[in-house]
Amino acid sequence: MKNKIEKKTIISNVKLIINNKKNISEVANELNVSVKVVSHWISIYQSNKKKKRILIVFGLSVFLLICLPIMLLIFPSNQTTSASQKTLSILPQKENVISITTGTVFIDPGHGFSDPGAQSPEELGIDLVESEVVLDIGNRVAEILKMYDYNVIMSRTENYNEVQENKFYKVSLENRVKQAEESNSEVFISLHINVYEQSSEINGYDIYYCEKDESYNSTTEKFANEISESFIDNTGITDINIHMTPRNESFYVTRKTTMPSILFEMGYATNVSDATRLLDNDFKKKLSVSIAKGIINYFNQVD
Numbered sequence: 001m002k003n004k005i006e007k008k009t010i011i012s013n014v015k016l017i018i019n020n021k022k023n024i025s026e027v028a029n030e031l032n033v034s035v036k037v038v039s040h041w042i043s044i045y046q047s048n049k050k051k052k053r054i055l056i057v058f059g060l061s062v063f064l065l066i067c068l069p070i071m072l073l074i075f076p077s078n079q080t081t082s083a084s085q086k087t088l089s090i091l092p093q094k095e096n097v098i099s100i101t102t103g104t105v106f107i108d109p110g111h112g113f114s115d116p117g118a119q120s121p122e123e124l125g126i127d128l129v130e131s132e133v134v135l136d137i138g139n140r141v142a143e144i145l146k147m148y149d150y151n152v153i154m155s156r157t158e159n160y161n162e163v164q165e166n167k168f169y170k171v172s173l174e175n176r177v178k179q180a181e182e183s184n185s186e187v188f189i190s191l192h193i194n195v196y197e198q199s200s201e202i203n204g205y206d207i208y209y210c211e212k213d214e215s216y217n218s219t220t221e222k223f224a225n226e227i228s229e230s231f232i233d234n235t236g237i238t239d240i241n242i243h244m245t246p247r248n249e250s251f252y253v254t255r256k257t258t259m260p261s262i263l264f265e266m267g268y269a270t271n272v273s274d275a276t277r278l279l280d281n282d283f284k285k286k287l288s289v290s291i292a293k294g295i296i297n298y299f300n301q302v303d
């Protein structure tokens with residue numbers, strides 16, 4: 001009667017022979033078969049292995065030639081679509097924005113360190129410090145722009161510095177302009193909060209730029225318009241005005257910079273509703289998105 005040997009036993013013994021742990025005659029004796037039979041098992045095992053390898057190579061080739069191009073069509077790589085996908089999800093795309101162009105943006109949160117800037121008067125009962133709020137807004141705008149691959153330079157990113165703790169320290173206006181020029185920033189935006197001590201009734205938003213030559217004025221006006229339109233779209237507030245001021249009446253940072261440069265007075269610290277809004281997280285979010293979106297729109301429409 002022929003011995004019925006399990007396939008499992010055959011394979012494990014063949015493997016032992018291939019790995020030189022047993023020899024053919026040893027196995028033949030143990031399983032009570034001839035050496036010829038064991039040799040036959042080995043050749044079958046090896047040819048099966050070869051077939052398997054061919055099948056794997058064939059399968060991989062089919063995948064690479066057919067499936068991969070199809071998958072790439074369905075799921076395009078992140079790099080090619082990231083900017084437009086982000087635009088759709090975070091910043092709704094304007095009809096006339098075709099592609100996302102990026103660039104270098106200079107954000108200047110006004111004042112800082114030992115210069116707090118405007119503060120709400122005590123009788124208002126609102127604890128608003130200009131240098132803190134404009135820094136918060138500036139950092140938020142920078143964060144959004146960086147998501148869109150913009151290069152963002154800031155005149156300051158903090159309001160407290162241990163090293164400077166006991167000194168009278170502030171970032172000078174000259175230094176802010178110098179940083180913007182040296183970093184070859186393409187636009188400059190200075191963030192401030194207004195005050196009008198004579199009346200708490202005065203409120204609203206103002207964008208200032210300095211009158212220079214014709215081409216500068218029209219480019220900078222476009223920039224200011226984008227920020228203003230985006231502000232209205234995102235906050236629903238229409239009380240925003242753009243002012244082109246003569247050189248001698250202009251703010252230092254808008255006068256001395258050579259790139260399109262604006263100064264944004266984001267409400268009045270002396271007005272209850274403006275000041276309350278500036279401490280509200282939802283409003284700060286809308287304001288930051290509106291500034292970032294205005295900058296992105298400018299970069300994508302400028303000639």
Ligand SMILES: [Zn+2]
Pocket residue numbers: 110111117118130191192193
């Ligand atoms: Zn200020």
